[in-house]
Amino acid sequence: MRPRARLIYNPSAGKEALLHSVPRILDFLEQGGLEVSTAMTHGANDAVRAARQACEDRFDLVIAAGGDGTINEVINGLSQMEYRPTLGVLPGGTTNDLARALHLPRDLKSACEIILQNHRVPLDVGRVGDGFFINIAGCGRLTEITYEVPSKLKTHLGQLAYYVKGLEKLPFLKPIQIAIDSPDFAFEGKAMLCLIANSNSIGGFEKLAPNASLHDGFFDVIIVKPCKIPELVRLATLALRGEHLNSDRVIYFHTDRLTVSSAEEVELNLDGEFGGLLPREFECLKHHLNVLVPKPVEEVLA
Structure with missing residues (x-):
């Protein structure tokens, strides 16, 4: 059975370029062996809810596509759950701090290739009150x-x-x-x-x-x-x-x-x-x- 991935993306990130890239991203990841479904954000906390739902549905992988705000929401959704899928990142925002810290490329195809390589490392998360x-x-x-x-x-x-x-x-x-x-x-x-x-x-x-x-x-x-x-x-x-x-x-x-x-x-x-x-x-x-x-x-x- 192919690993199941949920792609959570912000259509307005990165001068709205990400929105037009989603079909190519899905095709590339599917050809690489993943079974991918999507969740598009429309407003505040949509990515939190989508990530939490991906945990409840026991997805193997959650891919956050967007800027630091979207990634923060995805991490908030994942971090509060007992079962937490592995996180993949497709940088598509203005600054992309997490992607910079992890040495992830801005080029989306190259970032997808890293996801398909499935090389994972543990990541610290900051908790403040009930948020992350x-x-x-x-x-x-x-x-x-x-x-x-x-x-x-x-x-x-x-x-x-x-x-x-x-x-x-x-x-x-x-x-x-x-x-x-x-x-x-x-x-x-x-x-x-x-x-x-x-x-x-x-x-x-x-x-x-x-x-x-x-x-x-x-x-x-x-x-x-x-x-x-x-x-x-x-x-x-x-x-x-x-x-x-x-x-x-x-x-x-x-x-x-x-x-x-x-x-x-x-x-x-x-x-x-x-x-x-x-x-x-x-x-x-x-x-x-x-x-x-x-x-x-x-x-x-x-």
């Missing part, structure tokens, strides 16, 4: 950019839309008051932002958390202390080269669980989407899912 994330949880005004960018602007400009929004927001950035408690480190004070990284790719930048691993059972936590705009710009320049962690403006530590709270109303960003308000508790679920990757990635994750 795979790449990043963050708070601070700068982290709000990703879900404030209109979908139409992302469709037309791609990743450039984030830079446009960032420049618009830069003059209004102010620090937030936060308190962090973990078995490994505690902090209370003002910060420009706080990042809880599960992977090394954040917003398309692969050196913001250069040491983060999807496989080690720990978060990499980065806190940026208050600084003026020129200092922040300099720090951003260092971050492009992965040299910011040594700055006296940056606090950096590892932990597998922590609590973040604030006396202010502070929004939480989960994988680029609005994730509610602080306070929240975070836990790294080590090896919670299996994901299909190119074989060389096993050495990277080890």
Whole structure:
């Protein structure tokens, strides 16, 4: 019997190019030996429900096709279930952070070939309350950019839309008051932002958390202390080269669980989407899912 796969895809991802590629994807995967059915998303949480249904129906494989928002929803649907099919990823969004972290190609045919190779590795998942994330949880005004960018602007400009929004927001950035408690480190004070990284790719930048691993059972936590705009710009320049962690403006530590709270109303960003308000508790679920990757990635994750 051929393995059963459920393809969950977002038709508006990646300037809507994914929608036109679905017939070719299905044909390629079917010829490769899979029995594939589809679920197209129409609105918020559709991918969560589709992934949960795939678990209940005991599919062997769930393939998430879309951007980081779609993949986040699929991971939320899978992670809450006792039986969890293996995850495959077809990157079709603006930044594709998980695909970058796993070294998956943007070319859909090449990504399908990796799925057919069936080489899997265990993947850590972040849990926050009753939700989950795979790449990043963050708070601070700068982290709000990703879900404030209109979908139409992302469709037309791609990743450039984030830079446009960032420049618009830069003059209004102010620090937030936060308190962090973990078995490994505690902090209370003002910060420009706080990042809880599960992977090394954040917003398309692969050196913001250069040491983060999807496989080690720990978060990499980065806190940026208050600084003026020129200092922040300099720090951003260092971050492009992965040299910011040594700055006296940056606090950096590892932990597998922590609590973040604030006396202010502070929004939480989960994988680029609005994730509610602080306070929240975070836990790294080590090896919670299996994901299909190119074989060389096993050495990277080890």
